[in-house]
């Protein structure tokens with residue numbers, strides 16, 4: 380699971396953990412959290428285009444190995460100004476073939492569930508030839524939460540649990556079909 384936000388004070392790890400807890404409760408799939416804060420990926424230091432896969436920098440090679448090692452991807456991301464965060468786009472754009480054919484679950488959150496960011500991410504995932512799962516959970520945050528109020532995902536997002544389960548179920552089915 381990739382955390383889409385690297386912002387100071389972000390909610391993303393809390394929401395990501397809640398997603399993984401649900402996912403672990405309904406499948407035997409193994410989940411690892413990938414925090415983009417731990418991945419220093421400068422935007423401008425690879426001279427070749429990612430689609431050629433000839434990386435010069437150790438950090439790009441390490442990122443390539445990390446994504447290659449994943450059987451599928453779950454992205455948990457906030458909506459920022461109707462899109463998704465720039466560090467997430469940057470992390471996607473660093474690679475190409477590594478994403479190809481991978482199943483992808485998109486979980487968005489925001490004032491209205493982050494539907495617009497999910498739609499944009501879906502389009503980019505199509506460009507990367509990923510296999511996006513049809514159900515895209517969109518967690519709506521209250522104004523109080525957005526303004527920094529307390530968050531208890533189990534209580535506050537209870538009405539989204541079934542959709543997350545549904546998306547993870549579709550992911551598992553798609554991965555089994557691919558075997």
Ligand SMILES: Cc1cc2nc3c(=O)[nH]c(=O)nc-3n(C[C@H](O)[C@H](O)[C@H](O)COP(=O)(O)O)c2cc1C
Pocket residue numbers: 384385386388389390391392457458459460461462488489490491492493520525
């Ligand atoms: C730069 C920025 C832009 C935002 N734009 C939107 C938006 O377009 N729609 C929305 O519903 N929420 C928006 N929000 C509110 C976020 O959904 C909310 O702050 C959320 O907690 C951000 O995720 P994070 O805390 O994991 O970074 C925005 C927040 C930030 C920081």
